[in-house]
Amino acid sequence: MPELPEVETIRRGLAAHIAGRSVASVHVHHPRPVRGQVGGPVAFEAEVTGRTFDIPARRGKFLWLPFTDGDALLVQLRMSGQFRLEDPSTEPHRHTRITFRLDDGRDLRYIDQRMLGGVDVSVGGAVLPPEIAHIARDPFDPLYDIHAVAHDAHRRSSPIKSVLLNQRIVSGIGNIYADESLWRARMHYARPAASLEPRDIAALLDTAAEVMGEALERGGTTFDGLYVNVNGDSGYFARDLDVYGREGEPCDRCGALIVREPFMNRSSYFCPRCQRRPRR
DNA sequence: CTGTGGTCCTGTATGC
DNA sequence: TGCATACAGGACCACA
Numbered sequence: 001m002p003e004l005p006e007v008e009t010i011r012r013g014l015a016a017h018i019a020g021r022s023v024a025s026v027h028v029h030h031p032r033p034v035r036g037q038v039g040g041p042v043a044f045e046a047e048v049t050g051r052t053f054d055i056p057a058r059r060g061k062f063l064w065l066p067f068t069d070g071d072a073l074l075v076q077l078r079m080s081g082q083f084r085l086e087d088p089s090t091e092p093h094r095h096t097r098i099t100f101r102l103d104d105g106r107d108l109r110y111i112d113q114r115m116l117g118g119v120d121v122s123v124g125g126a127v128l129p130p131e132i133a134h135i136a137r138d139p140f141d142p143l144y145d146i147h148a149v150a151h152d153a154h155r156r157s158s159p160i161k162s163v164l165l166n167q168r169i170v171s172g173i174g175n176i177y178a179d180e181s182l183w184r185a186r187m188h189y190a191r192p193a194a195s196l197e198p199r200d201i202a203a204l205l206d207t208a209a210e211v212m213g214e215a216l217e218r219g220g221t222t223f224d225g226l227y228v229n230v231n232g233d234s235g236y237f238a239r240d241l242d243v244y245g246r247e248g249e250p251c252d253r254c255g256a257l258i259v260r261e262p263f264m265n266r267s268s269y270f271c272p273r274c275q276r277r278p279r280r
Numbered sequence: 281c282t283g284t285g286g287t288c289c290t291g292t293a294t295g296c
Numbered sequence: 297t298g299c300a301t302a303c304a305g306g307a308c309c310a311c312a
Binding site for chain 3: 006061076077078114165167175177207220222223226227
Binding site: 114115156 | 282283285286288289290291292
Protein backbone atom coordinates (compact mmCIF):
# COMPACT_ATOMS: atom_id res chain seq x y z
CA MET A 1 0.00 0.00 0.00
CA PRO A 2 2.59 2.59 0.87
CA GLU A 3 4.39 4.35 -1.96
CA LEU A 4 7.52 6.42 -1.70
CA PRO A 5 6.16 9.27 0.49
CA GLU A 6 4.63 6.85 2.97
CA VAL A 7 7.72 4.66 3.16
CA GLU A 8 9.94 7.72 3.61
CA THR A 9 7.66 8.96 6.40
CA ILE A 10 8.08 5.60 8.10
CA ARG A 11 11.85 5.63 7.53
CA ARG A 12 12.22 9.04 9.16
CA GLY A 13 10.11 7.97 12.11
CA LEU A 14 12.23 4.88 12.61
CA ALA A 15 15.48 6.80 12.22
CA ALA A 16 14.58 9.00 15.17
CA HIS A 17 14.01 6.02 17.45
CA ILE A 18 15.89 2.87 16.49
CA ALA A 19 19.31 4.08 15.29
CA GLY A 20 21.83 2.92 17.87
CA ARG A 21 19.30 0.67 19.62
CA SER A 22 20.00 -3.01 19.93
CA VAL A 23 17.51 -5.87 19.80
CA ALA A 24 16.95 -7.46 23.19
CA SER A 25 14.58 -10.12 21.87
CA VAL A 26 12.40 -11.00 18.90
CA HIS A 27 9.08 -12.78 18.74
CA VAL A 28 7.56 -13.92 15.45
CA HIS A 29 3.78 -14.25 15.82
CA HIS A 30 3.06 -15.44 12.28
CA PRO A 31 5.49 -17.35 10.05
CA ARG A 32 4.47 -15.85 6.73
CA PRO A 33 6.34 -12.51 6.90
CA VAL A 34 9.60 -14.39 7.54
CA ARG A 35 8.96 -17.06 4.90
CA GLY A 36 12.30 -16.21 3.27
CA GLN A 37 14.22 -17.21 6.37
CA VAL A 38 15.93 -20.59 6.21
CA GLY A 39 14.98 -22.36 9.41
CA GLY A 40 11.79 -20.36 9.85
CA PRO A 41 10.67 -18.11 12.71
CA VAL A 42 12.94 -19.71 15.31
CA ALA A 43 16.01 -19.09 13.16
CA PHE A 44 14.84 -15.55 12.42
CA GLU A 45 14.50 -14.74 16.09
CA ALA A 46 17.98 -16.10 16.79
CA GLU A 47 19.48 -14.28 13.80
CA VAL A 48 18.22 -10.85 14.78
CA THR A 49 18.51 -10.94 18.56
CA GLY A 50 21.53 -9.05 19.85
CA ARG A 51 22.15 -6.95 16.77
CA THR A 52 22.30 -3.15 16.78
CA PHE A 53 20.38 -0.96 14.34
CA ASP A 54 22.04 1.77 12.33
CA ILE A 55 20.17 4.51 10.39
CA PRO A 56 17.27 3.15 8.27
CA ALA A 57 17.54 3.51 4.50
CA ARG A 58 15.16 3.40 1.54
CA ARG A 59 15.11 2.96 -2.22
CA GLY A 60 11.73 3.48 -3.87
CA LYS A 61 9.22 1.58 -1.76
CA PHE A 62 11.83 -0.73 -0.27
CA LEU A 63 12.99 -0.08 3.27
CA TRP A 64 15.92 -1.61 5.04
CA LEU A 65 17.18 -1.36 8.57
CA PRO A 66 20.97 -1.71 8.52
CA PHE A 67 22.74 -3.35 11.42
CA THR A 68 26.08 -1.99 12.57
CA ASP A 69 27.73 -5.26 11.52
CA GLY A 70 27.09 -4.74 7.79
CA ASP A 71 23.96 -6.87 7.43
CA ALA A 72 20.43 -5.47 7.33
CA LEU A 73 16.76 -6.21 7.80
CA LEU A 74 15.15 -5.83 4.39
CA VAL A 75 11.48 -4.87 4.58
CA GLN A 76 8.88 -5.08 1.83
CA LEU A 77 5.71 -3.46 3.14
CA ARG A 78 3.78 -4.21 -0.06
CA MET A 79 0.07 -3.51 0.38
CA SER A 80 -0.45 -3.47 4.13
CA GLY A 81 2.83 -3.59 6.06
CA GLN A 82 3.51 -1.03 8.77
CA PHE A 83 5.78 -0.38 11.71
CA ARG A 84 4.82 1.05 15.05
CA LEU A 85 6.99 1.99 18.00
CA GLU A 86 4.98 1.39 21.14
CA ASP A 87 5.22 0.74 24.80
CA PRO A 88 5.03 -3.01 25.52
CA SER A 89 2.17 -2.38 27.94
CA THR A 90 -0.11 -1.18 25.14
CA GLU A 91 -2.41 -3.66 23.46
CA PRO A 92 -0.83 -4.87 20.19
CA HIS A 93 -2.75 -4.43 16.95
CA ARG A 94 -4.52 -7.66 15.95
CA HIS A 95 -2.33 -7.94 12.85
CA THR A 96 0.97 -7.67 14.67
CA ARG A 97 3.24 -10.26 13.07
CA ILE A 98 6.66 -9.61 14.63
CA THR A 99 7.69 -7.90 17.85
CA PHE A 100 11.23 -6.56 18.31
CA ARG A 101 11.97 -5.68 21.93
CA LEU A 102 14.57 -2.90 21.96
CA ASP A 103 17.18 -2.27 24.61
CA ASP A 104 15.41 0.92 25.71
CA GLY A 105 12.40 -1.17 26.72
CA ARG A 106 10.18 -0.17 23.81
CA ASP A 107 8.71 -2.48 21.19
CA LEU A 108 9.09 -2.17 17.44
CA ARG A 109 6.01 -3.90 16.08
CA TYR A 110 5.68 -5.10 12.49
CA ILE A 111 2.02 -5.15 11.53
CA ASP A 112 0.71 -6.55 8.26
CA GLN A 113 -2.91 -7.42 7.54
CA ARG A 114 -2.44 -9.17 4.19
CA MET A 115 1.14 -10.36 4.65
CA LEU A 116 2.01 -9.93 0.99
CA GLY A 117 5.23 -8.36 2.15
CA GLY A 118 7.83 -9.56 4.56
CA VAL A 119 11.04 -9.07 6.48
CA ASP A 120 14.33 -10.75 5.61
CA VAL A 121 17.84 -10.69 6.98
CA SER A 122 19.98 -9.39 4.12
CA VAL A 123 23.57 -10.57 4.43
CA GLY A 124 25.91 -7.69 3.60
CA GLY A 125 22.88 -5.52 2.85
CA ALA A 126 23.62 -2.50 5.04
CA VAL A 127 24.54 -0.14 2.17
CA LEU A 128 22.25 -1.67 -0.46
CA PRO A 129 20.70 -5.13 -0.10
CA PRO A 130 21.72 -7.29 -3.08
CA GLU A 131 18.13 -8.55 -3.23
CA ILE A 132 17.00 -5.16 -4.55
CA ALA A 133 19.93 -4.37 -6.83
CA HIS A 134 17.52 -4.49 -9.79
CA ILE A 135 15.33 -1.72 -8.36
CA ALA A 136 15.98 1.59 -10.11
CA ARG A 137 16.88 4.75 -8.22
CA ASP A 138 13.91 6.87 -7.16
CA PRO A 139 13.41 10.59 -7.90
CA PHE A 140 14.69 11.56 -4.44
CA ASP A 141 17.99 9.72 -4.90
CA PRO A 142 20.93 12.12 -5.39
CA LEU A 143 22.23 9.92 -8.22
CA TYR A 144 18.85 9.67 -9.96
CA ASP A 145 19.36 10.52 -13.66
CA ILE A 146 16.08 11.83 -15.01
CA HIS A 147 17.34 12.17 -18.58
CA ALA A 148 18.57 8.57 -18.67
CA VAL A 149 15.17 7.45 -17.36
CA ALA A 150 13.32 9.55 -19.94
CA HIS A 151 15.35 8.09 -22.78
CA ASP A 152 14.85 4.56 -21.49
CA ALA A 153 11.10 5.16 -21.26
CA HIS A 154 11.02 6.61 -24.76
CA ARG A 155 12.15 3.24 -26.14
CA ARG A 156 9.20 1.41 -24.55
CA SER A 157 6.10 0.37 -26.41
CA SER A 158 3.98 0.05 -23.28
CA PRO A 159 1.49 2.59 -21.93
CA ILE A 160 3.12 5.46 -20.07
CA LYS A 161 1.50 4.41 -16.81
CA SER A 162 3.13 0.99 -17.04
CA VAL A 163 6.45 2.78 -17.33
CA LEU A 164 5.75 4.89 -14.23
CA LEU A 165 4.87 1.73 -12.30
CA ASN A 166 7.87 -0.25 -13.55
CA GLN A 167 10.26 -0.26 -10.60
CA ARG A 168 13.14 -1.29 -12.84
CA ILE A 169 12.87 1.99 -14.75
CA VAL A 170 12.08 4.42 -11.95
CA SER A 171 11.14 3.37 -8.43
CA GLY A 172 8.83 4.70 -5.74
CA ILE A 173 5.78 5.51 -7.86
CA GLY A 174 2.65 3.44 -7.19
CA ASN A 175 -0.95 3.54 -8.34
CA ILE A 176 -1.93 6.70 -6.45
CA TYR A 177 0.95 8.91 -7.49
CA ALA A 178 0.99 7.57 -11.05
CA ASP A 179 -2.62 8.69 -11.51
CA GLU A 180 -2.04 12.02 -9.74
CA SER A 181 1.06 12.75 -11.84
CA LEU A 182 -0.69 11.90 -15.11
CA TRP A 183 -3.58 14.18 -14.19
CA ARG A 184 -1.28 17.09 -13.44
CA ALA A 185 0.60 16.50 -16.69
CA ARG A 186 -2.73 16.25 -18.56
CA MET A 187 -1.67 12.91 -19.97
CA HIS A 188 -3.78 9.78 -20.55
CA TYR A 189 -2.52 6.62 -18.86
CA ALA A 190 -2.67 4.57 -22.07
CA ARG A 191 -0.49 6.89 -24.11
CA PRO A 192 2.35 4.74 -25.55
CA ALA A 193 5.62 5.83 -24.00
CA ALA A 194 7.33 5.69 -27.39
CA SER A 195 4.87 8.27 -28.73
CA LEU A 196 6.20 10.83 -26.26
CA GLU A 197 9.36 12.89 -26.64
CA PRO A 198 11.97 12.37 -23.93
CA ARG A 199 11.47 15.98 -22.81
CA ASP A 200 7.77 15.33 -22.25
CA ILE A 201 8.56 12.20 -20.29
CA ALA A 202 11.08 14.17 -18.23
CA ALA A 203 8.41 16.76 -17.50
CA LEU A 204 6.07 13.99 -16.34
CA LEU A 205 8.80 12.58 -14.10
CA ASP A 206 9.37 16.03 -12.64
CA THR A 207 5.65 16.23 -11.94
CA ALA A 208 5.75 12.85 -10.21
CA ALA A 209 8.59 14.03 -7.98
CA GLU A 210 6.66 17.22 -7.24
CA VAL A 211 3.50 15.34 -6.24
CA MET A 212 5.41 12.91 -4.04
CA GLY A 213 7.33 15.79 -2.45
CA GLU A 214 4.08 17.49 -1.50
CA ALA A 215 2.69 14.22 -0.16
CA LEU A 216 5.79 13.73 1.94
CA GLU A 217 5.33 17.18 3.47
CA ARG A 218 1.83 16.09 4.53
CA GLY A 219 3.07 12.80 5.97
CA GLY A 220 1.73 10.65 3.13
CA THR A 221 -1.71 9.50 1.96
CA THR A 222 -4.14 7.65 4.22
CA PHE A 223 -7.63 6.33 3.43
CA ASP A 224 -7.91 3.92 6.33
CA GLY A 225 -5.87 2.24 9.03
CA LEU A 226 -3.65 0.47 6.54
CA TYR A 227 -1.17 3.29 6.33
CA VAL A 228 0.05 5.05 9.44
CA ASN A 229 3.39 6.36 10.61
CA VAL A 230 5.39 4.76 13.42
CA ASN A 231 3.28 6.58 16.00
CA GLY A 232 0.09 5.15 14.52
CA ASP A 233 -0.97 8.52 13.07
CA SER A 234 -2.40 9.15 9.60
CA GLY A 235 -0.96 11.31 6.83
CA TYR A 236 -3.00 14.14 5.37
CA PHE A 237 -2.41 14.03 1.62
CA ALA A 238 -5.67 12.18 0.86
CA ARG A 239 -7.51 15.51 1.05
CA ASP A 240 -5.18 16.88 -1.62
CA LEU A 241 -5.72 14.12 -4.16
CA ASP A 242 -7.08 15.39 -7.48
CA VAL A 243 -8.24 12.15 -9.13
CA TYR A 244 -7.34 8.98 -7.23
CA GLY A 245 -10.41 7.46 -5.61
CA ARG A 246 -12.62 10.26 -6.92
CA GLU A 247 -14.74 8.45 -9.50
CA GLY A 248 -17.85 10.48 -10.36
CA GLU A 249 -16.60 13.68 -8.71
CA PRO A 250 -15.88 16.81 -10.75
CA CYS A 251 -12.36 17.46 -12.01
CA ASP A 252 -10.73 20.29 -10.03
CA ARG A 253 -9.57 21.83 -13.29
CA CYS A 254 -12.45 21.54 -15.73
CA GLY A 255 -15.44 20.12 -13.86
CA ALA A 256 -15.82 16.99 -15.99
CA LEU A 257 -16.59 13.87 -13.97
CA ILE A 258 -13.65 11.71 -13.01
CA VAL A 259 -13.67 8.24 -14.56
CA ARG A 260 -12.34 4.96 -13.19
CA GLU A 261 -11.24 2.22 -15.57
CA PRO A 262 -9.59 -1.16 -15.05
CA PHE A 263 -5.96 -1.18 -16.07
CA MET A 264 -3.46 -3.96 -15.43
CA ASN A 265 -5.67 -5.66 -12.84
CA ARG A 266 -6.12 -2.45 -10.87
CA SER A 267 -7.82 0.91 -11.36
CA SER A 268 -6.92 4.05 -13.24
CA TYR A 269 -8.60 7.34 -12.37
CA PHE A 270 -8.50 10.20 -14.84
CA CYS A 271 -10.33 13.21 -16.20
CA PRO A 272 -11.84 12.36 -19.61
CA ARG A 273 -11.58 15.99 -20.71
CA CYS A 274 -8.13 17.01 -19.44
CA GLN A 275 -6.54 13.68 -20.27
CA ARG A 276 -7.44 12.72 -23.83
CA ARG A 277 -7.33 9.08 -24.75
CA PRO A 278 -4.83 8.34 -27.52
CA ARG A 279 -6.43 7.46 -30.86
CA ARG A 280 -6.42 3.88 -32.06
C1' DC B 281 14.51 -9.50 -24.76
C1' DT B 282 9.88 -7.01 -23.35
C1' DG B 283 5.22 -6.74 -21.62
C1' DT B 284 1.12 -8.52 -19.44
C1' DG B 285 -1.77 -11.23 -16.19
C1' DG B 286 -2.19 -14.46 -12.37
C1' DT B 287 -0.98 -15.00 -7.81
C1' DC B 288 0.18 -14.41 -3.02
C1' DC B 289 -3.16 -12.85 1.57
C1' DT B 290 -6.96 -10.66 4.68
C1' DG B 291 -10.52 -7.52 5.18
C1' DT B 292 -14.22 -4.27 3.83
C1' DA B 293 -17.93 -2.59 0.98
C1' DT B 294 -21.69 -3.54 -1.90
C1' DG B 295 -25.41 -6.01 -4.07
C1' DC B 296 -28.77 -9.76 -4.42
C1' DT C 297 -29.24 -11.88 7.86
C1' DG C 298 -26.40 -14.59 4.69
C1' DC C 299 -23.75 -15.22 0.85
C1' DA C 300 -21.18 -13.93 -3.36
C1' DT C 301 -18.42 -10.77 -5.66
C1' DA C 302 -15.30 -6.88 -6.35
C1' DC C 303 -11.68 -4.36 -4.81
C1' DA C 304 -7.48 -2.60 -2.04
C1' DG C 305 -1.20 2.24 -1.65
C1' DG C 306 2.75 -4.15 -4.62
C1' DA C 307 5.91 -7.02 -6.92
C1' DC C 308 7.39 -11.61 -8.47
C1' DC C 309 7.16 -15.06 -12.00
C1' DA C 310 5.44 -17.81 -15.76
C1' DC C 311 4.30 -17.37 -20.26
C1' DA C 312 3.26 -15.12 -24.96
